[in-house]
Amino acid sequence: MTELGFWRIATADPAETAVVRPDGSRVDRGELLAWSHALSHLLSARGKVRGDRVVGVVANEPLALALALACQQSGVYYVPVNTALTAAEIAYIIEDAAPIAVFTSSRFAAVVRAAASSAGLDGDALFSFGSDDGFRALAPVLAELPTHPPAERSPGAFLGYTSGTTGRPKGVTRALRDGDPDDVFAAGAQWQLGMFGIEPLNDGVHLVTSPLSHTAVSGLAVASLHFGHTIVLTDGFDAEGVLRRIQDHRVTTTHMVPTQMHRLLRLPREIRSAYAVGTMRNLVHGAGPCPESVKRDMIDWFGPVIWEYYGATEAAGTAIDSHEWLQRPGSVGRPQPGAEVRILDASRAELPAGETGAVFLRMGANAFEYRGDPAKTESGRHGDFVTVGDVGRLDEDGYLYLLARVSEVIVSGGVNIYPAEIEAALLEYPDVRDAGVVGLPDAEWGETVCAVVEAVPGSPLADDPETTTPALLLFLGERVARFKVPRRIDVVPALPRGENGKLRKHLLPELIAK
Secondary structure, three states: OOOOOHHHHHHHOOOOEEEEOOOOOEEEHHHHHHHHHHHHHHHHHOOOOOOOEEEEEOOOOHHHHHHHHHHHOEOOEEEEOOOOOOHHHHHHHHHHHOOOEEEEOHHHHHHHHHHHHHHOOOHHHEEEOOOOOOOEEHHHHHHOOOOOOOOOOEOOEEOEEOOOOOOOOOEEEEOOOOOOHHHHHHHHHHHHHHOOOOOOOOOOEEEEOOOOOOHHHHHHHHHHHHOOOEEEEOOOOOHHHHHHHHHHHOOOEEEEOHHHHHHHHOOOHHHHOOOOOOOOOEEEEOOOOOOHHHHHHHHHHHOOOEEEEEOOOOOOOEEEOHHHHHHOOOOOEEEOOOOOEEEEOOOOOEOOOOOOEEEEEEOOOOOEEEOOOHHHHHHOEEOOEEOOOEEEEEOOOOOEEEEEEHHHOEEEOOEEEOHHHHHHHHHOOOOEEEEEEEEEEEOOOEEEEEEEEEEOOOOHHHHOHHHHHHHHHHHHHOOOOHHHOOOEEEEEOOOOEOOOOOEOHHHHHHHHHO
């Protein structure tokens, strides 16, 4: 097999399919390679220097992947921005990142134009994948640029911004590496995909089910290109459409969030059984807690191909395969290669196995810093370890079990209550499509447990929540202790989830207040 690294693979075999668009049309490796080279020359023409930033507010389309590849061989940071953000939120990231160029898809042009204007960015730095007012159309620009490799190539990197659910997002920056980009990203793909048992097979096909604006989603897709795999893109999550693509394209790998798996399982059995999913070798999930029932049902359906990871933009974490999980249900695994996990108490003393405390992850040699915020960088560190505010415990064998974020723990009557446990029980109810649990201030108890749920359309809970909620409370009473049962359950049309699948919990009290 050709050596790993997309640029090598595409040069050796340019006619093979690199990307399948959501409409089914295809882009071969040679075309994607030419785009990545032309974009690299464009960045050079912008006067880029090593360590500059490039922002992308892009849809799931091949040019988004070409842009990431261009940054990876141009020694610059690629900043994928959540496309669900408002103009003000995008403007904040543009101001903070100070990019040499901003790229967008046509559907986001209006909001990006407003954001760029607010951030005071020069219009000459704005590029659209389409033809939109206020932007330079990318197609004619690329047509005038060389498609051979740039004379100077050096490894770039992703620069992810934290989700900002509890405050302003912060850019997580790491020092750029030296060396040949092919070698650096081939090795990176072997580490990243290898931890999930993914191999550089000639027939590898990776399905993208979430927006490429999510760093993990984009990172896995680009790593798959470095493995020589074909990328199949979707435009929005449609449960049956995902099964159809798995069958039609013989998909071998994908990344999902627990909400997506839950929605797959909600499909009628006759629809689920109508599609063949036996080509799937590695279904990776993360970005949020997964109820045990959902995980078990997915393993029963797809087989022992389900892998889970826990980590953060700031540091590597843990991983676990199906066989390990079935022996230790609820665990998110042991440390990934090169990672280390410790549980510390409030005084930063290490706790023994079985004790609950703050989860700290070892950053390793490639430590990060929050861009422009050294105080925040230091606040979560303890030596070579960093915490992002999660609470958990380790068992005797070093397997990690997560309980909650520190900021999400509900203290009611002096007792700690972990929302994830209640949310998992809520999701077992047939009429519940999504759920979130928070604590609201209470004069007597300190905080009281409240839940917000999204009901399955057409279900009794959706059509008549007032008379059907008591049945849901009885259901919960059989699964969690009485003091954990929500005092209030509100049914809403949809829960506020970010495009990365994470629940924006700070918005739930506002929904309950309405």
